[in-house]
Amino acid sequence: MTSATLNIQQLRYGHKEALFEPLTFRCQRGEIWAVLGRNGLGKSTLLDTLSGVLKPLGGSFSSEGGVGIVAQHFHLPFPYTVRDVVLMGRARHVGLFSLPGRRDARRVSGALEQLNIGHLAAQTFTSLSGGQQQLVMIARALVTASQTLLLDEPCSALDLANQQVVLQLISDLAHRQNRCVVFSTHDPVHAQQVATHTLLLLPEGKWLAGETDAVLTEENMHRAYGLPLRRVSLEESSASCLVPLFTIEK
């Protein structure tokens, strides 16, 4: 068995009480994991635990090559430039009493170029649009040089065009750069379009993990969200789409 970049064994997590039955799954390099589940179930809490912000309540997880996270919301108290914001991603690699050097600056430029936002380097972060800010925060996660990247609802504030950009980026990070990417989302279609695997959080502490097509069935989605969804296959797309059937009374 190849070693996993993210190996989660009997993990119990939450702020005080464990939110789910112990979680066990392994994420390999080149895999993309989507995390789905209702609001407040603990998607963000899981990502916070995996990024080391929260201590696990039990069990263990190990990550090979470090974990970088892109939070859902970011607020900066001062109008730092984009370059300074991304540079902060180098914190682990710069000695306590040192300043970031030329190598760190080159990494920052490289990450900005990779995301096609090199021209924004000297602008202040606060002057950017939501989509651009999202890309800057992804650039910051890239310069942490982590093998595993966690993205908390990376598309929630984005229009369709920017969703395309971010989903393509997620795919490139995993397939071209051979990293492991975990992202949470509310849109099952995002999972179906890019995620090789899905973790579906269900009510009452249950969960399902596995290949996306196996996990995102009509039946499982109904269990998760309490409303019917239909799986639709389109000729243009290799992936099928789950369409929710909302029941609106008039």
Next chain:
Amino acid sequence: MLSSKSDLFLQPALIVSALVLGIGSLCLGQYPLALSDVFHQLIHFSHPEGMASQIVWSVRLPRVLIALLAGGALGLCGATLQGVFHNPLVDPHIIGVTSGSAFGGALAILLGLTPVMMMGSTFAFGLTALVLVYAIAALQGRENALILILSGIILSGFFAALVSLIQYQADTEETLPNIVFWLLGSFATANWHKVAMLAIPMTLVTALLFQLRWRINLLSLNDKDARALGVRVVPLRRTVLVCCAILVAAQVAVSGSIAWVGLVIPHLARLLVGVDHRRLLPASFWLGGCFMIVVDDLARTLTQAEIPLGIITALLGAPLFTFLLIRSSRKARQ
């Protein structure tokens, strides 16, 4: 914001300004000296005879140095604390150390302690205030920026009441005026002993903060964000706050509590060098020093008697801060 080319030029320019202001200030006072006299005295320091030599070496030079160091300490401390507490409205009073030190000093005057013991008391109560801030935060079971600010406000209020109590108890003929004058801040009693008292702890602590200046950028993120980037927020913030407490306590010990400088100078510095603490911390230090030298010049030359520093810093600081606020909100609207 200015380009990085002018940054290279700005920091040395601030240092040169402080030097020029400092030397210029040696000429000013009740007994005016020509610039050539001052230079002559500075170069021929081995002949400590005569009035001019006495004035330059025993009175004005220590005083200007204390002004530079005290202003620098307040500017540096203000910029650091605003970063650490993610809030541009924070000033060194916020961690309770200023009030604690003020109480220590006022108590020493009331008890008629020697100057050295008074400085010790000022220092000790300043640091006690910080320990109590952390104790209150610990009782709440959390240690984030907001909890620390609120605990600091509690301690500030408490020690301010104790200072009032001391003033109420003090002999109105002699002790009370001494306490009031000291509380308003003054460099009038400057001597080389006090320069050393201020310079020794400041050099150590300033060097440490200077080395940590990029880390202040990371501390200015919210705690969760910083932790996810691998920053050990709690120990780092404690170290930085202890440094700030030492700076404030040392400053209050030699020159009384001086308001406004720690609030206004970092804003002025941000205007010049931007928000990156790598450039902001040194700029705030030198700018604070320049500002304080000018304030002290005004304090000793405007009238026959000395005007307390706290009055001048407030009279200059309030309109300056207003100007900065208007400027930044206009800029934000554009």
